[in-house]
Amino acid sequence: MAHLRAAQKEMTRRLLLSTALELFEARGYAGTTVDDIAKAAGTTRVTFYAYFPSRTALMKALFEELDRLLAEREGAADLVTVVRAGQRDGFGIWLTAVSRQWPRIRPYVLAAHEAAAVDPEVRELVEGWFDGVVHDIEAGLDQAGRFDPDSRRTRGFLALAQLDQLGRHWMRHGWRTDPATALGVLTDSWTQLLGDG
Numbered sequence: 001m002a003h004l005r006a007a008q009k010e011m012t013r014r015l016l017l018s019t020a021l022e023l024f025e026a027r028g029y030a031g032t033t034v035d036d037i038a039k040a041a042g043t044t045r046v047t048f049y050a051y052f053p054s055r056t057a058l059m060k061a062l063f064e065e066l067d068r069l070l071a072e073r074e075g076a077a078d079l080v081t082v083v084r085a086g087q088r089d090g091f092g093i094w095l096t097a098v099s100r101q102w103p104r105i106r107p108y109v110l111a112a113h114e115a116a117a118v119d120p121e122v123r124e125l126v127e128g129w130f131d132g133v134v135h136d137i138e139a140g141l142d143q144a145g146r147f148d149p150d151s152r153r154t155r156g157f158l159a160l161a162q163l164d165q166l167g168r169h170w171m172r173h174g175w176r177t178d179p180a181t182a183l184g185v186l187t188d189s190w191t192q193l194l195g196d197g
Helices: 002-027 034-040 045-051 055-071 079-085 088-118 120-144 149-173 179-194
Strands: none
Touching: 002 034, 002 045, 002 055, 002 088, 034 045, 034 055, 055 088, 055 120, 079 088, 079 120, 088 120, 088 149, 088 179, 120 149, 120 179, 149 179
16 A cells, blocks of 8 residues: 555656646746646645645756666766766767757756756756766866866867757757757867867
């Protein structure tokens, strides 16, 4: 009986998360209330608060799901290793693997960025994630001993900002040019900013 109750609780939690994600995508984070989420999930505000103390807490749970999805990247080494090697082919493989995740992570990323614009706690999460990726790039450059140490963080920031902007632009508008061309230009830029010669 306890196992059944735990399974039902998890199903309700998952339903609230998936419903919220759909509503955030359709109406935006700011335009979606706790009552909207509860009603669309076929439950009540009281039930919502039994699982999440706030809309922010629910967004944090969605952010954790996004983190798990990003960790499932197939066909590419981890970023520190790719940056340490500093080879154009490695950057291209890694960036292509990231771009293949965009359809799956699109609603999470757009909701997170919208929420970050109006919610300081979510903004802190998004900035912390961005900073963590920049740190990985910097660590790869440190391990390789490439470039002036004072420039490594800036190089990582610029490289990730390019990827982030291209990804969010695709998520809102689709490809405005041939994907291979766009990713090739981005790969060239990463090679120039981070590469070994």
